[in-house]
Amino acid sequence: MFYLLDLLGTLAFAISGVLTAMNKKMDPFGVFVIAFVTAVxxxxxxxxxxxxxxxxWMLDLNYVYTIIAxxxxxxxxxxxxEKLRKSLFLFDTIGLGVFTxxxxxxxxxxxxxxxxxxALGTMTACFGGVIRDILCNDIPVIFRKEVYATICILGGTVFFALLELNLPINIVYLLTPAVIIIARLLAVYYKLSLPSLERK
Amino acid sequence: MFYLLDLLGTLAFAISGVLTAMNKKMDPFGVFVIAFVTAVxxxxxxxxxxxxxxxxWMLDLNYVYTIIAxxxxxxxxxxxxEKLRKSLFLFDTIGLGVFTxxxxxxxxxxxxxxxxxxALGTMTACFGGVIRDILCNDIPVIFRKEVYATICILGGTVFFALLELNLPINIVYLLTPAVIIIARLLAVYYKLSLPSLERK
Amino acid sequence: MFYLLDLLGTLAFAISGVLTAMNKKMDPFGVFVIAFVTAVxxxxxxxxxxxxxxxxWMLDLNYVYTIIAxxxxxxxxxxxxEKLRKSLFLFDTIGLGVFTxxxxxxxxxxxxxxxxxxALGTMTACFGGVIRDILCNDIPVIFRKEVYATICILGGTVFFALLELNLPINIVYLLTPAVIIIARLLAVYYKLSLPSLERK
Incomplete structure (x- = not known):
């Protein structure tokens, strides 16, 4: 089940890469590479x-097949x-939780x-998007206005707090992505974002 | 002989890096780094x-010496x-075949x-140029209009098809770069390129 | 003592990352990541x-704590x-010597x-800044007008020259960063920089 969610997240991340790359008018090879790096x-x-x-991904071809599909x-x-925007957002959020x-x-x-x-959890969930943005010649979006990464850090902290409480590992593995998913849904619902740090 | 072709490709890739970097008005250190990453x-x-x-390249200094030269x-x-444009294009195409x-x-x-x-063959042949373009703050050219990478994928597919046919390994090692080199010459001759994927 | 200088350099590099990222109006997460990659x-x-x-940095948390601080x-x-500009420049220069x-x-x-x-010495001292500039969507500053990297190459050459002379290793370890630090102070004092290579 967990593995399936992982592939679902891979799917959502890859599609977000395809959309970004098409906006940059890339050719099919470019679109595929961007989908690939966004996902893995x-x-x-x-x-x-x-x-x-x-x-x-070199050892488990299922990721490669998922991205190709x-x-x-x-x-x-x-x-x-456009019509699938809500489903895609949900899959993307599941990916965020599972990848972390x-x-x-x-x-x-x-x-x-x-x-x-x-740091590794946050990197797994967020740095595909960073590499995508660099390859597309943009400043990474999660460095500018997204709470995306902050939620992964929160999720990681919850993970270790739950381990400290000696909860069974299965429960910890269920609760951590759940916290991340709920936090992101709330953040988007309430339009939360971090302020930018400027030197006025 | 094969090793010499490899160094010839390295030379052509490095020179293409020098030219790109000089167009960006880099200083000698920048030009050297761009030549280096384009090649290896x-x-x-x-x-x-x-x-x-x-x-x-850390274990075989000949690459480093070739790039310095x-x-x-x-x-x-x-x-x-400018006058060597045709020779450079030929060396570059040899590099594409050998690197793949x-x-x-x-x-x-x-x-x-x-x-x-x-994927590894394509990466070896094409991603030096991707890193070069990122360091030069451009969207990688092979993501936009080049059939470059597609030809490497074709070459890799031919390689495994030939292995399936149980051809002797030496023949496969000769035919694969030959196919890539010929495909590229044809592609450039007929001005082939992939269409961009846009969301109209 | 050497280890303390290393952390002092980490501090200076991290602060330079913070300043660059704030100029790009990043959010706190972006600023932190830029500080991090600039330093390590x-x-x-x-x-x-x-x-x-x-x-x-995954094995010695002191780097992480220094960057957080x-x-x-x-x-x-x-x-x-702004008022600490001179001290920061000094720490940065110490970092250059120690990192090399x-x-x-x-x-x-x-x-x-x-x-x-x-090459590894120069990479250690200079490529944090290169990654910072790429993440900030700029052409790396050391590719355009800084003698920064050239001084590290000089320092590395001095290092091996001193080893050839059979000087005690401790002396070589003291002299190498000293040469780098002095060379940089002189370079900045006399406003040295490399010419750009253009094709007129």
Whole structure:
């Protein structure tokens, strides 16, 4: 079930990449690469930094197939995706929760400090979008106005707080993405965003 | 002979980096770094993602010497490079073929799935240029109008088709770059390019 | 003492990241990430390329704490940092010397050729700034007009020259950053910079 949610998140991230790349008038190869890095770029960066190589998607082809399918679907239905906006937003939010949890888990597996694990969770969920924006020659959107990353950090903190309480690991694994998903839905509902730091 | 073609491709890629960087009015250090990443950036990314570290150019100094020589030659003869345009295009095309083959080979060595090997071949040949464009603050040219990458994917597919036919490995190693080189020459001759995907 | 200078350099690099990011009107998360990559991006790239993973800052939390402290201090005192310009420039220059030395040392540890070690020293000291500029959507400043990197290459060359002279290692470790620091102070004092390479 967890694995399916992971692939659902991959699908949503890949489609968001397709949409961004098409807005930049890229050719099919460019659109595919952007879809790819949006979906697995965060996890790839995490794997490289902790030394888990070959990186994840090279060993589990299901991610690659999911991205290829997302690419084809998004290109074919590109004029109708607007109508799926709500579903896509929901899948994207599920991806945010699941990807953060996967990053936290890999950090624990590698015996890293909780602070580093939280950084890895946030990286897994958010840095695919950062790489997408760099390849599209934009300043990463999560550096400017999104609470996206802050919610992942919150989720990571909740994760370690729950572990401290000695809750069963299954419960912790369910609650962490749930907290992230609920926090993001609330943030979007109440239009929360971080203020920019300027030197007036 | 194969190794010499590899260094010839490195030379052509490095010179293309020098030209791009000079158009951006960079200083000599910037020009050198851009030449360097254009030439070995794709292979470096590949090595990092599959975990072959220290990466290739750190262990075989001939790449570094070739790039230093290309840098010096390109800077000295910068006003005359226009006349060498055809030779440079030929070397660049040889590089495309040889680099793709090297990427395919490293993927096989690491026991990765054919799809991943093809991705590694394409990455080796094309992503030096992607890193060059990012460092120069441009949207990567191969995402917009080049058939460059598509030809590498074609070459990789041919490679595995030939392996399936149980052709001797030497023949496969000769035919794969040949197919890529011919496909590119044809593509440029007939001015082929991929259409951009837009949401009208 | 050496370790303290390293953290002082980290502090100066992080603060320079905070200032750059605030000029781009980023939100606190963006400012923090930019501070982080400016401070440890060069060393992270080095560690990834030579295969020392998990990368340095994941194993020694003092870098993370230093960056968090720099971030908080720089944000709180953001309107008064102008007055500390000279101190910050000094810390930054110390960082340049110490970071280069650390890169040289890791290269030697990994049994790499002196040319590669010098590249690693320069990368450690200078490429945090390169990653910062890419994330901020600028052409890296050290590719355009800074002698910054050239001084690191000079420092690396001096390092191996001193080793050739069979000087005690402690003396070499003291002289190398000293040469870099003095060279930079002189370069800034005499307003040296590299000419840009243009094709007239």
């Amino acid at each position: 770029g965060g996890g790839t960066l995490r794997d490289v930094l902790i030394g888990r190589t070959p990186v994840g 997302s690419f084809i679907l998004a290109v074919i239905f590109r004029k109708k995706l 949890l996967i990053g936290l888990e890999k950090g624990l597996d590698t015996n890293l400090h909780p602070i580093i694990c939280i | 950036g794709g292979g470096t990314l590949r090595d990092v993602l599959i975990g072959r570290t220290p990466v290739g 290309s840098f010096i030659l390109a800077v000295i003869f910068r006003k005359k490079l 083959l090297i990427g395919l080979e490293k993927g096989l060595d690491t026991n990765l799935h054919p799809i991943i090997c093809i | 991006g060069g060393g992270t790239l080095r560690d990834v390329l030579i295969g020392r993973t998990p990368v340095g 720099s971030f908080i201090l720089a944000v709180i005192f953001r309107k008064k940092l 030395l650390i890169g040289l040392e890791k290269g030697l540890d990994t049994n790499l050729h002196p040319i590669i070690c010098i």
